[in-house]
Amino acid sequence: MYPEQIYYEPAALDYPLGKALRERYSNAPWIPIESHNKIDELRTRPNSDFARMKRYLVVGVRKTHKYVPNHKVSDFLVPYTSSGCSAMCLYCYLVCNYNKCSYLRLFVNREEMLRKLMKTALNADRDLTFEIGSNSDLILENTITGNLPWTIEQFAKLEKGFLTFPTKFDSVDSLLTLDHRGRVIARMSVNPQEIISKVEFGTSPLFNRIAAVNRLGEAGYRVGLLIAPVILLENWELLYRELLDILEERLSPAVKKSMFIEIIFMTYSYVQNAINTEAFPNAVQLFHKGQMTGRGRGKYCYTAPLRASGEQFLRQEIGRRFGKNKILYIV
Template identity: 30%
Template sequence: MKLFIPDIAYIDPRILKYEVGKNAVEYLENLNVPIIKSRKVIIEGKSPAHNYAKAKKAIYITVNSQKKLRPCKPSADYQFSLSSSCPGHCEYCYLQTTQGEKPFMKVFVNIDDILNVLQNHIDNNWPNITTFESGSITDPVALEHLTGNLKKCIEFFAKSEKGRLRVITKYNNVDSFLDIKHNNHTKFRFSINTKHVISKFEHATSSFDERLEAAKKIANAGYPIGFIIAPIMIYDNWKKDYRELLDKLKSQLNNYNDKITFELIQHRFTATAKELILTRFPNTELDLDEEKRILKWGPYGKFKHVYPKEQSTEMKELITDLINNNFKNAKIEYFT
């Protein structure tokens, strides 16, 4: 798919002392993107839905001053940010409830500072291996063309004895990573789903076929790989569609013999998320019927509406069987 280009870019004046910041501004200027020097992003739409749409086309280039990283279980030991928010408009996204009415993208350019923070966490956990998740609040691949920071991270971890990187993406612009000597220290995981789910609910993301082709490229480049199948949904013909998904993935990775991991996440929503989704996507076809779900207490102090046990068990058993039948080198890390 085409690279994301914002409608407007706000830049924190502090970024101009960083090479990455100056390069990002030059890149946007060459594309005639309007640039405003300010430490405040102003988005004034006609409605909450309009604010959301405008924010998804705005970026704020700034610095990341975070020194202490948050834990990120079960994915990794810690999460860190090269950016926040992303260009995608996934109707079900859990970030709907954490990034406010105007989820514009922040892009951080002080990469050396960020890598120093990672190194401090690695040192404090020595001699254990420390793993870091780069995609908890963003999609770093979607915004990589603006900074090149993910490539720098992969190169950093390639030389790290005790640090490991995990990347998650729904985008296919992976060519800049293919010639890196990564030393198997970065693991790429692709978020995949059926064609139905992607086309209905994952707007402005790479297509089903684009993601599988990108996964094949990354696998052929020798990276450890994995897949997050999420959110798994029950709808008409869902079993057939998930069977097609795993069959197609098998054909793409037919010659890949290293371990492939899978993370399985059923569709869930909170009451707050439902309210926001219906405001932003009033014509959504997401199944948000609370009467068809049960409540599950979440790790962040909120109840989630998940599928009843009988349905979630059927879902888990079906996807597990499809994975195990298609991939002799598969490991399912969790189902939730």
């Protein structure tokens, strides 16, 4: 990613990473702002500017460090070195939080964040798992900052606790030779290629993702697959059956043996629909009135019968190929 323009908090340039980014992207316009959370110039843009704004970069200092308990793959969701993303997945849950301002924000005070992470791990009475990629895609971010190898090698020296992150990107080469000491769980998000092409704009193709997770497995990382979000288009059974066939064929024996699978059905929102309608008028329609029902304020999920049908189908197809115990959870 080469940003079209960069908005920055002046205090960010007091940090080594902020200075390095300023030098690396010196040819791009740098626009000072008071806060990365409130850039009125961008917040007031029309929804149709959504894709253009994804080419911007925001550089700031993270001030919120509250850990949120989690009970899926991790013990805590950890605010870390970025939020938002330059990809444009039509269902992205970050849009629910940031609206059209879900562009990539980088936080340069990484030493402060890692110190808290390591202190929390050391003071715990057991190995904790920290989800450091819940607000962004750290593989994508790493292509700009190099934060992920730095984080993994520093944290692994503790030999206590685990880090985990999901990704839709295949740029994993910088992770393959790290001394991670088995302390990292990398989770690759997968979907049928038709859905990736029509819905997950700006992300890596399916075959590239599979090759990347195989390389991570060969490098000794613990790995998982996220079939997420499951999107029940008209021909969804055919699409997901083909996806599972491809995974069965292309995943390495080592990955198939050790992996776990997370399954998340799509939740959609009024905000996402409003942005997508204006920013991507020719894109596939994800909201279908007959298939979806309300789920909280302004959100929609699949009706109970359709959701149950999808779960039954996936359990059966996954169990037949990979074994019944591979599914960690379905939500």
